[in-house]
Amino acid sequence: MATAEVQSREWYVASYAPIGVPNSDHIKLRTLTLSLQADSIPHGNVAFQILYVSIDPYVRTQLSGLNDGLYLPQISLGQVITAFGIGKVIRSKDTNFSEGEIVMSRICPVAEFGVLPSNLLQKINHAHGVALPDYLSCLGMPGITAWVGIEKIGNAKEGSNVYISAAAGGVGIIAGQLAKVKGCRVVGSVGSDHKVKLLKEECGYDEAFNYRIETDYDAALTKYFPNGIDVYFDNVGGKMLEAVLSHVNHGARIALCGMISEYNKVWTEREGVRNLLNMVGKEVMMKGFMVGSYYNTLRNL
Ligand SMILES: NC(=O)c1ccc[n+]([C@@H]2O[C@H](COP(=O)([O-])OP(=O)(O)OC[C@H]3O[C@@H](n4cnc5c(N)ncnc54)[C@H](OP(=O)(O)O)[C@@H]3O)[C@@H](O)[C@H]2O)c1
Missing domain, CATH: 3.90.180.10 (Medium-chain alcohol dehydrogenases, catalytic domain)
Known part of the structure; x- marks a missing residue:
């Protein structure tokens, strides 16, 4: 030029x-x-x-x-x-x-x-x-984030029951597919019926539900996880995280990736999680992470 x-x-x-x-x-x-x-x-x-x-x-x-x-x-x-x-x-x-x-x-x-x-x-x-846009999505930060949550923190294994919120977002859509590759049973929650269809018909999710319609999260998780949750990839935080803690299996892993349901609120008005005690009884591991901390791990694979 x-x-x-x-x-x-x-x-x-x-x-x-x-x-x-x-x-x-x-x-x-x-x-x-x-x-x-x-x-x-x-x-x-x-x-x-x-x-x-x-x-x-x-x-x-x-x-x-x-x-x-x-x-x-x-x-x-x-x-x-x-x-x-x-x-x-x-x-x-x-x-x-x-x-x-x-x-x-x-x-x-x-x-x-x-x-x-x-x-x-x-x-x-x-x-x-x-x-080129793939370097900003599946091959970029969102894809690596999905890998960290499923592989490094979630330790998802064949047969694990995996739940992903904001499952059709840039991170969630890759996370679910990575879990499927590992042989997990994968369920996602999303905000529209169109996204439910996308996850089930194009992305290989076993189940998906619309959290705006199935607003009783506890009932939804009872329905979609009859055998409990082994890995939760949390993109939304708030009420959904609380509901998940009532459905975790012994030794479940929760990857705290983000809390998008709370980003438009000041922290004092955000949803709290009241049943953290369930983590003690079920010996659950919950870990927050920043994807940038894992770039070197990925380079050295
Ligand atoms: N820890 C890290 O290093 C790291 C890295 C990347 C991303 N993240 C986090 O990962 C999460 C997902 O990121 P992304 O890149 O996949 O985002 P994205 O592609 O922008 O998708 C976000 C989706 O979240 C859903 N959403 C929005 N408001 C919501 C609410 N109030 N309750 C429930 N769902 C809501 C919407 O989907 P629906 O229409 O389905 O509701 C939206 O499309 C975010 O929390 C982000 O901050 C963390």
């Missing part, structure tokens, strides 16, 4: 949204002029055109402005939102990166163009013909 500068639209945080769904009061668009002159790009940095970004649920937790938890730091007001993204190199001040190469970053600006230090970029070898 011979252009000396580009106009780049980017989404930034204009105000925080402690409760409810963030909207255009909180997230706004602005246009920046980005110079592509060689001396404008710092040494060791790479300028790239952004092709894909993945707006994952953790981004919402960075917009509350409350700093009330230990999960992830807040994005500063006025700062561009960052996410996992893929781009094409258009200028490079690092000899290891060349124009035209495809790169991925976990702190890609949600914008049309970006400039980042090269140590925050990972090259994608595009020669394999894998569709």
